[in-house]
Amino acid sequence: MKKIVILLALLLCTTPVFAATTSNIAKETEIQTRIDSVAVKLLNHNKITKRIIFTYDKKEKKKALSTDKALTKRQVIIYDGLYQHIQTDDELAAMLAREIATAMKSYDGSFGGWIDSAQVALGSKKFETVSDKRAVDYLVNAGYNPLAVIIFINKTCPQKRHDTFSRHNLTSKRLARVYEYITYKYPQYLENNEYINNEYYQNFLLTSVENRKKLAEKIKAKATKDIDYE
Amino acid sequence: MNKLFATFLSLAFLTLPTYGIEMAPIPEVEAIETEEMVTEEVKDLPYNFESTYKVPIKLGIITPITTKGETLYEGQVLQFKVLQDTYCKRKTFLKKGTIINGRIETLISTGMNGFPAEIIISNFEIPGAKPSQLVDTYTKKGQNRCYIVYPIKWALTIIPFVGSLTNLIKGGHAKIKAKDEIVIYYYPEWK
Numbered sequence: 001m002k003k004i005v006i007l008l009a010l011l012l013c014t015t016p017v018f019a020a021t022t023s024n025i026a027k028e029t030e031i032q033t034r035i036d037s038v039a040v041k042l043l044n045h046n047k048i049t050k051r052i053i054f055t056y057d058k059k060e061k062k063k064a065l066s067t068d069k070a071l072t073k074r075q076v077i078i079y080d081g082l083y084q085h086i087q088t089d090d091e092l093a094a095m096l097a098r099e100i101a102t103a104m105k106s107y108d109g110s111f112g113g114w115i116d117s118a119q120v121a122l123g124s125k126k127f128e129t130v131s132d133k134r135a136v137d138y139l140v141n142a143g144y145n146p147l148a149v150i151i152f153i154n155k156t157c158p159q160k161r162h163d164t165f166s167r168h169n170l171t172s173k174r175l176a177r178v179y180e181y182i183t184y185k186y187p188q189y190l191e192n193n194e195y196i197n198n199e200y201y202q203n204f205l206l207t208s209v210e211n212r213k214k215l216a217e218k219i220k221a222k223a224t225k226d227i228d229y230e
Numbered sequence: 231m232n233k234l235f236a237t238f239l240s241l242a243f244l245t246l247p248t249y250g251i252e253m254a255p256i257p258e259v260e261a262i263e264t265e266e267m268v269t270e271e272v273k274d275l276p277y278n279f280e281s282t283y284k285v286p287i288k289l290g291i292i293t294p295i296t297t298k299g300e301t302l303y304e305g306q307v308l309q310f311k312v313l314q315d316t317y318c319k320r321k322t323f324l325k326k327g328t329i330i331n332g333r334i335e336t337l338i339s340t341g342m343n344g345f346p347a348e349i350i351i352s353n354f355e356i357p358g359a360k361p362s363q364l365v366d367t368y369t370k371k372g373q374n375r376c377y378i379v380y381p382i383k384w385a386l387t388i389i390p391f392v393g394s395l396t397n398l399i400k401g402g403h404a405k406i407k408a409k410d411e412i413v414i415y416y417y418p419e420w421k
């Protein structure tokens with residue numbers, strides 16, 4: 001009798017596990033569907049004639065020494081650690097658009113894009129800015145608000161002390177460049193700013209006072225030279 | 231032992247089909263919902279890429295440009311002229327010499343290790359064509375010197391620090407000359 005009770009208890013224990021797994025699968029499917037929906041909208045509205053796929057990964061972040069699959073396989077991996085920062089579709093589009101820009105570079109150039117991919121990987125500082133700017137264009141073309149790029153970067157990228165010997169730009173510089181890009185190319189989004197009451201956007205405004213001042217001076221002087229942002 | 235086996239079997243029979251019944255309808259319902267959603271989305275889509283009929287439009291820049299000297303900026307409007315008469319379904323669509331505006335989308339400056347500069351032009355304003363009917367992104371790169379830089383760098387690696395000197399070699403500037411032919415595509419049957 002004891003054995004029967006133990007067996008029954010064991011079998012009952014399996015039920016919540018099964019339920020939890022089903023719930024997780026449903027959640028992951030929902031996330032994957034959301035990602036695919038936004039991604040395909042970006043691809044179609046921008047008339048991107050190359051194939052790129054998008055995969056949600058439960059892992060927190062990419063392994064340090066693994067290759068960027070956006071460059072090698074044209075497969076954009078969205079890690080859960082980053083996805084957790086995403087609130088609106090605009091922000092999701094901002095994240096995906098950056099990756100699309102990177103994947104698109106892998107289609108250019110000699111040896112099936114191999115050389116250009118290597119250059120993007122090695123010179124990531126330069127192409128980081130390019131991806132940010134292209135992401136803004138992709139968002140505008142697909143009907144998303146490009147200011148979401150600022151919010152996405154502001155939320156997810158840490159501020160290092162310096163970038164002289166780094167393969168990445170200072171986040172404050174990236175944000176300032178994106179803001180400048182939007183100011184010149186898509187000023188309508190700043191004039192009718194939907195994000196003015198967004199706390200994350202306000203935080204960007206607060207932390208970018210000096211850089212925005214430099215931009216205001218550039219506009220006033222009608223200069224074309226690149227600003228040395230902080 | 232027999233009792234144990236019988237209990238296990240009966241429990242398995244009782245519980246497993248229940249899971250089966252619970253699980254089975256879910257994909258069906260989801261499938262129906264997805265089908266409905268897709269049908270709904272297709273109706274409202276602002277584009278339809280079904281047609282493969284395209285008209286190439288050949289353009290040439292009026293004033294040559296270069297990334298050298300920081301005279302260009304993103305968002306700058308450039309003027310192009312149509313290089314030859316363009317026909318769409320046996321009717322003249324664009325006459326030779328028609329002036330067309332295009333916009334600099336992104337500029338990539340030259341970089342160390344032979345990275346070339348790049349000009350990306352898009353948003354061409356073609357009379358009689360909607361932007362959604364154009365595949366109109368044109369990219370012009372400068373000379374990619376990494377083909378020289380990397381072999382030299384690797385060859386010099388045996389002497390400490392010398393290989394790193396090749397980092398200082400910059401890529402070529404991107405230039406669009408008057409004689410360069412820019413081809414964009416017009417898909418008249420797209421929405």
